[in-house]
Amino acid sequence: MTSSSLLLLLILIAAISYFFGRKRSEVVAQSVGGVRYLHSLPNYYGLMAAVWAGIPGFVVLSLWVMFESTVIQGIVASSFPDSLKALSESQTNLLWSEINNLRSGVITNASDPALLTAAEQLTALEDRSSILKTILTLGLAGLTGAIGWKLIRPAQKARNQFEAFFRILLMLSSLIAIFTTVGIVFSVLFESVRFFREVPFFDFIFGTKWSPQIAVTADVPGSSGAFGAVPLFVGTLLIAFIALLIAVPIGLMSAVYLVEYASSKVRNVVKPLLEVLAGIPTVVYGFFAALTMAPQLKNFFEGIGVNGVSSESALAAGLVMGIMIIPFVSSLADDVISAVPNSLRDGSYGLGATRSETIKQVVFPAALPGIVGGILLAASRAIGETMIVVMAAGLAANLTANPLEAVTTVTVQIATLLVGDQEFDSAKTLSAFALGLMLFFTTLMLNVVALAVVKRFREQYD
Amino acid sequence: MTTLAKDSMEAVFEGWTSTVGKPTMDSDVRMSTRNVDVHYGDKQAIYGVDLDIGKNEVLAMIGPSGCGKSTFLRTLNRMNDTIDICRITGDIILDGDNIYDKHMDVVNLRARVGMVFQKPNPFPKSIYDNVAYGPKIHGLVTRRAELDEVVETALRKASIWDEVKDRLDQPATGLSGGQQQRLCIARTIAVSPEVILMDEPCSALDPIATARIEELIAELSENYTIAIVTHSMQQAARVSHRTAYFHLGRLIEVGKTDKIFTAPEHKLTEDYITGRFG
Ligand SMILES: Nc1ncnc2c1ncn2[C@@H]1O[C@H](COP(=O)(O)OP(=O)(O)OP(=O)(O)O)[C@@H](O)[C@H]1O
Ligand SMILES: [Mg+2]
Numbered sequence: 001m002t003s004s005s006l007l008l009l010l011i012l013i014a015a016i017s018y019f020f021g022r023k024r025s026e027v028v029a030q031s032v033g034g035v036r037y038l039h040s041l042p043n044y045y046g047l048m049a050a051v052w053a054g055i056p057g058f059v060v061l062s063l064w065v066m067f068e069s070t071v072i073q074g075i076v077a078s079s080f081p082d083s084l085k086a087l088s089e090s091q092t093n094l095l096w097s098e099i100n101n102l103r104s105g106v107i108t109n110a111s112d113p114a115l116l117t118a119a120e121q122l123t124a125l126e127d128r129s130s131i132l133k134t135i136l137t138l139g140l141a142g143l144t145g146a147i148g149w150k151l152i153r154p155a156q157k158a159r160n161q162f163e164a165f166f167r168i169l170l171m172l173s174s175l176i177a178i179f180t181t182v183g184i185v186f187s188v189l190f191e192s193v194r195f196f197r198e199v200p201f202f203d204f205i206f207g208t209k210w211s212p213q214i215a216v217t218a219d220v221p222g223s224s225g226a227f228g229a230v231p232l233f234v235g236t237l238l239i240a241f242i243a244l245l246i247a248v249p250i251g252l253m254s255a256v257y258l259v260e261y262a263s264s265k266v267r268n269v270v271k272p273l274l275e276v277l278a279g280i281p282t283v284v285y286g287f288f289a290a291l292t293m294a295p296q297l298k299n300f301f302e303g304i305g306v307n308g309v310s311s312e313s314a315l316a317a318g319l320v321m322g323i324m325i326i327p328f329v330s331s332l333a334d335d336v337i338s339a340v341p342n343s344l345r346d347g348s349y350g351l352g353a354t355r356s357e358t359i360k361q362v363v364f365p366a367a368l369p370g371i372v373g374g375i376l377l378a379a380s381r382a383i384g385e386t387m388i389v390v391m392a393a394g395l396a397a398n399l400t401a402n403p404l405e406a407v408t409t410v411t412v413q414i415a416t417l418l419v420g421d422q423e424f425d426s427a428k429t430l431s432a433f434a435l436g437l438m439l440f441f442t443t444l445m446l447n448v449v450a451l452a453v454v455k456r457f458r459e460q461y462d
Numbered sequence: 463m464t465t466l467a468k469d470s471m472e473a474v475f476e477g478w479t480s481t482v483g484k485p486t487m488d489s490d491v492r493m494s495t496r497n498v499d500v501h502y503g504d505k506q507a508i509y510g511v512d513l514d515i516g517k518n519e520v521l522a523m524i525g526p527s528g529c530g531k532s533t534f535l536r537t538l539n540r541m542n543d544t545i546d547i548c549r550i551t552g553d554i555i556l557d558g559d560n561i562y563d564k565h566m567d568v569v570n571l572r573a574r575v576g577m578v579f580q581k582p583n584p585f586p587k588s589i590y591d592n593v594a595y596g597p598k599i600h601g602l603v604t605r606r607a608e609l610d611e612v613v614e615t616a617l618r619k620a621s622i623w624d625e626v627k628d629r630l631d632q633p634a635t636g637l638s639g640g641q642q643q644r645l646c647i648a649r650t651i652a653v654s655p656e657v658i659l660m661d662e663p664c665s666a667l668d669p670i671a672t673a674r675i676e677e678l679i680a681e682l683s684e685n686y687t688i689a690i691v692t693h694s695m696q697q698a699a700r701v702s703h704r705t706a707y708f709h710l711g712r713l714i715e716v717g718k719t720d721k722i723f724t725a726p727e728h729k730l731t732e733d734y735i736t737g738r739f740g
Contacts, residue, residue: 263546343583347646349544350579351596351653352572361595366586 001134003065010061013141014054017148021049024152032154040159048158051165052148057141064133072125079121081114188440191433198427199227204434206230210397210408212417212428227431229438231399235314235407239389240382242318242403243325247378250322251329252371258330259337260359271334278327282387289320289392301404308404312394315403321388328378336370337363369454376450380443386411410439480512482728483717485706487514492657492687493538493575498552500533500542500711507533510552511713513706515657520679520688522702522719524695526734529708531691535659538689539575540568557656573600576650580662582642584634584649589626592634592645593617596653612652620648621678640671647678651686658682660690664697676701695735699723707731 001009025045029035035042073096077085084095095115101107102119110116152158196204207228254274258267294316301309340363348358364371386409394406395416417432486494493515500508507530515521523531533542540561542548554561561571573596584592593613596602603609613630617623622644626637634645643663650658660679664672679688679701692698698705698719705722707715707730715722715731726732 341583343579343581344585346541346544346577346579347583347585347649348595350539350541350572350577351599351649352569353595353599354569357599361587361599362585 001130003061003133006061006134006137007058010054010057010137010141013057013145014050017053017145018046018050021149021152022046024049024149025158028152028154038154039157040162044158044162045152045156047162048156048165049145049148049152051162052151053141053145056144057137060140061133061137064129064136068129068133072122072129075125076118076121080118084112084114185440188433188437191430192437195427195430195434199431199434203227204229204431205438208399210413212413212431227427229410229435231397232408232410232413232435233438233442234399234401235393235397236383236409236411238314238401238403238407239318239321239393239409240379242315243321243382243385244375244379246319246322247325247329247382248375251326251374251378252333254326255330255333255337256359256363258334260355260363271331274330275327277324278331280324282324282385283391285320285324286387286391289316289388293320294392297404306404310394310404310406312392312396312406313404314393314407317389317393318403320392321382321385324385324388325378325381328381329374332374332377333367333371336367336374339370340366372450372453376446380446383439383443383446384411386415390415410435414439481713482715482731483722485513485713485716487516490517491515492517492519492557493689494555495537496553496555498534498537498550498554500530500537501549502533502545503547507711508537509711513713513716515687515689516704517687518683518685519704520683520690520702522698522705523689523691523708524693524698524705524734525708525714527693530711531708532661534708535661535689535691536577538657538659539572539577541572541577543568569600573653574655575657575659576653576655578643578647578650578658578660578663581666582639582646584637584642584645586633586635588631589634589637589645590630593649593652596649600653602653616648616652617645619651619682620644621674621681622648638671640667640674643667643671643675644678647675647682651682655686657687657689660688662691662693665693672697695723707734709734 022042022045025038025042026035029038029042032038038045084092087095098107098111099115099119099122102110102115103123110119204227207226208230209226209228210231211226254270258271262270290312294311294313297313297316297319298309298311344362344366345358348362353361389409389412393408393412395408395412396406397408397413398405400407414432414435417429417435491514495511495513498508498511499506511534523535525531536542537550537554538561542550550562556571556574559566561575585595587595590613593616594609597609597612603612614623614627617626622641625641626645634642637645643666647658647663664675667675676697679690682688683703690698690701702719704716705719706713707722707726707728709730715726715728717727722731723735726735
């Protein structure tokens with residue numbers, strides 16, 4: 001049986017167990033004088049019966065699915081002739097794809113007769129594994145289901161048991177998120193370490209020249225200077241800075257207008273409209289930036305006599321990105337500003353303060369932690385944005401603070417480095433991981449700083 | 463309240479003509495209202511109230527919940543302007559000026575008629591900045607030393623100086639509820655208003671803090687005009703000179719506090735005071 005149909009069957013078994021467990025608790029209740037003398041409500045007995053019937057089988061099934069192919073491959077590989085065992089890793093990979101091709105019938109002639117036997121062995125093992133899996137899963141479900149059924153007695157603390165189970169379930173869910181993050185960090189870290197074996201760490205973070213192409217074609221691996229990440233980070237920060245320069249004031253002011261000045265009619269129309277901005281795909285922003293904004297800017301600056309304006313510029317990308325992240329700032333600021341209690345506003349108005357005085361001196365300080373949060377969210381959004389920059393700011397890794405020149409960013413480089421067929425152990429592709437690691441670090445530091453700021457204000461004002 | 467009681471009250475209003483007692487004064491008037499109606503949208507909350515508040519007087523406003531005490535109090539410094547749907551007609555005079563006149567500056571008005579709210583609402587700032595807020599926005603002082611003095615005087619008058627003098631730079635939100643309310647009173651005093659409006663200033667406080675605020679009201683009445691809304695009849699009896707009884711948006715009866723509480727003339731007042739409803 002396939003794993004997915006097994007899973008469906010398990011769910012069915014659990015559902016049936018629920019009903020029978022529930023019924024049984026009502027039956028056993030009669031011996032003690034009715035349902036009210038049970039330790040828990042019948043519902044909980046049913047739930048526990050379902051947990052018993054479903055969960056152990058599910059755990060075994062998932063473990064099986066996770067390790068099945070690795071174990072089978074291991075067994076097959078252990079019976080390879082010595083000549084094959086001696087091969088390098090990439091050659092072994094080729095062997096396996098040949099074996100798979102043999103099995104699916106894409107090719108019929110094996111380069112080595114041992115591969116044919118291996119293919120047959122693989123098929124036989126997989127068949128056996130499938131049968132074993134079915135028997136084990138269903139057998140276990142039946143066994144533990146029966147145990148769960150037996151356990152149903154008036155004194156069984158089904159409610160407490162189910163609560164405990166539920167708590168573990170919730171805990172596991174949160175662990176999954178954590179493990180995934182940790183997993184990603186580690187995989188990026190490992191690949192980065194490989195990269196730093198080829199390119200010295202300090203050349204990477206302090207180098208001012210970025211041109212990965214050269215490094216690949218030249219025989220000298222990672223000739224120094226080719227992997228200097230400084231221009232990328234400067235480009236990223238420049239664009240993010242321009243974007244925030246646009247988004248923060250406009251976002252905050254529109255939030256203040258909507259909360260403090262606009263009538264509810266205006267608010268009901270404008271707020272959703274503003275949020276539409278957040279729903280526009282970034283590609284659309286991208287071509288708006290590249291096809292509309294950038295030429296306009298070029299014309300404008302050349303019109304006022306500034307020469308050497310690139311047709312792709314940090315300014316165009318930053319401006320459009322700023323527009324894109326306005327809703328992030330405004331809707332978060334809107335929430336926190338509305339959350340400032342009206343009693344504070346009344347207190348200020350009652351002393352004769354005007355609206356703007358009240359906003360500046362009472363509402364803003366009270367809402368500050370949330371506002372900082374919103375700005376940081378917008379900042380990490382700006383730093384992580386790729387599409388607009390690809391289209392509007394170009395790929396040239398210029399080290400410049402001039403917003404009218406073409407620049408490139410970390411995310412854009414990561415994207416271009418990994419596009420297309422690449423060998424995965426060249427310094428060029430590995431550098432993407434190093435960049436990713438640095439980027440991750442930057443946003444992490446940003447969050448840490450943000451949390452510290454927010455916490456300081458909390459301590460002061462709560 | 464039962465339907466029957468309500469019907470009988472409507473019957474009372476059928477023949478309702480004017481306030482029992484003497485709502486107006488002959489001399490020493492600080493504020494007076496004439497024929498004030500307040501509407502929230504289509505709903506009328508205040509019906510034709512005439513009432514004078516004297517200089518150095520403490521006027522208590524009592525009445526069942528929802529009868530319009532807060533609404534009326536808030537018309538006195540135009541706090542109702544912040545509510546879109548609220549409409550006010552009639553005249554409200556402060557020292558001879560109509561406060562709803564086109565030329566009246568609300569900022570200035572609220573400096574002259576301060577307000578203390580039901581729940582203490584200190585700003586998320588330091589104790590010092592809370593009190594300094596009003597004087598600063600009104601430009602009452604120019605030098606830091608003057609400001610220090612204004613803050614200290616206000617805190618002393620609100621009898622909270624001794625408790626906070628060593629922690630002026632700490633957040634006001636760290637004070638106890640009773641201290642916060644006295645701070646809010648100090649904040650109001652700091653702009654030297656002529657009238658202080660208080661809307662149930664003690665309802666969030668324990669008896670000890672309440673007693674302190676009541677003492678404070680008595681002291682403040684030497685210099686200020688105070689209008690206080692309260693649900694505690696004992697409090698009204700203890701702090702006020704005159705008492706006004708509101709019922710469903712009407713001013714039913716006004717009189718000397720001891721008279722209202724010992725010999726009310728109107729049936730509704732009597733019922734409320736003796737605890738038959740409310
Ligand atoms: N912002 C508002 N919008 C609409 N109606 C309101 C508003 N504020 C008050 N009202 C209505 O006006 C009437 C008087 O309310 P008000 O708050 O003045 O009563 P109150 O006497 O202060 O009551 P309480 O003793 O419970 O504080 C009530 O019927 C209330 O529902
Ligand atoms: Mg009220």
